[in-house]
Amino acid sequence: MFGVLANKAPIYNEKQRNGLRAAGRFNAELMDYIRQFVVPGVTTGELDRLVYEYTIEHGHRPACLGYQGFPRTICTSVNDVVCHGIPDDTELTDGDIVNIDLTTVVHGWYGDSSETFLIGKVSDDVRRLVQVTFDAMFVGIRTLRPHGRVIDIGRAIVEFVRPYGYGVVEKYQGHGIGRQFHQEPGIPHFPHRSMARVPLRPGMCFTIEPMLNAGSHQTADADADGWTVRTKDGSLSAQFEHTVLMTEDGPEILTLTQHGPQEGHVF
Numbered sequence: 390m391f392g393v394l395a396n397k398a399p400i401y402n403e404k405q406r407n408g409l410r411a412a413g414r415f416n417a418e419l420m421d422y423i424r425q426f427v428v429p430g431v432t433t434g435e436l437d438r439l440v441y442e443y444t445i446e447h448g449h450r451p452a453c454l455g456y457q458g459f460p461r462t463i464c465t466s467v468n469d470v471v472c473h474g475i476p477d478d479t480e481l482t483d484g485d486i487v488n489i490d491l492t493t494v495v496h497g498w499y500g501d502s503s504e505t506f507l508i509g510k511v512s513d514d515v516r517r518l519v520q521v522t523f524d525a526m527f528v529g530i531r532t533l534r535p536h537g538r539v540i541d542i543g544r545a546i547v548e549f550v551r552p553y554g555y556g557v558v559e560k561y562q563g564h565g566i567g568r569q570f571h572q573e574p575g576i577p578h579f580p581h582r583s584m585a586r587v588p589l590r591p592g593m594c595f596t597i598e599p600m601l602n603a604g605s606h607q608t609a610d611a612d613a614d615g616w617t618v619r620t621k622d623g624s625l626s627a628q629f630e631h632t633v634l635m636t637e638d639g640p641e642i643l644t645l646t647q648h649g650p651q652e653g654h655v656f
């Protein structure tokens with residue numbers, strides 16, 4: 390997420406993988422819990438409160454709350470917000486898109502995932518951006534091979550997105566995850582040269598979380614709140630995120646939901 394990291398990442402054994410699986414599973418349950426509330430008229434602050442309470446009631450810990458001073462449990466990124474939007478009293482309204490990014494700590498292990506939701510009836514252009522972003526995440530995931538390279542992910546995503554002309558955000562990226570929120574390896578969603586030699590070893594765990602802008606890939610500096618990142622040109626931005634474990638047999642997606650959009654979903 391923050392900056393490109395070097396070639397060093399933990400390799401998890403079976404017991405540790407089970408810790409990661411449990412964290413991913415709870416995070417997915419949380420996404421399935423909150424989706425019923427993501428409707429026109431709800432405030433992002435209300436969604437934040439619901440996620441906080443569900444997490445605490447289940448004995449787990451919201452990872453974002455207090456992380457580098459972040460003031461809430463979830464990130465809610467509406468329309469031209471690329472990432473790290475802070476929940477507040479903003480009401481979601483017909484035609485909006487909102488990315489809800491959840492991260493939970495379950496018995497010391499982190500799970501991290503996000504979805505972009507369409508609020509009410511959105512325009513065809515908006516729907517296409519969300520569709521291509523969702524598909525781009527799965528293109529990134531399906532390119533994963535044990536002993537492949539991190540650069541394969543960014544190459545596949547950028548190739549897939551090119552015909553649509555959308556900007557693939559470079560400044561924020563996926564990340565290794567485990568007993569820490571953000572660790573090595575960094576996962577750029579574009580083919581960053583330095584990733585050509587970083588291997589995808591069985592036992593590594595990381596997120597794939599492409600952010601696509603309808604216009605330029607560039608992002609503005611954070612708002613005065615210190616967090617909210619918007620597109621530089623004011624265009625819309627969408628994002629999806631899964632936590633993925635590389636196994637000897639290929640990628641295992643740890644944050645798959647029961648009720649959300651499945652691979653191949655048409656928005």
Ligand code: MF3
Nearest residue numbers: 390453456459473490492501
């Ligand atoms: N969940 C975000 C990610 O995908 C990170 C949010 S950090 C916060 O990496 F502090 F803004 F919450």
Ligand code: CO
Nearest residue numbers: 490501502630
């Ligand atoms: Co996230």
Ligand code: CO
Nearest residue numbers: 501596598630
């Ligand atoms: Co993440």
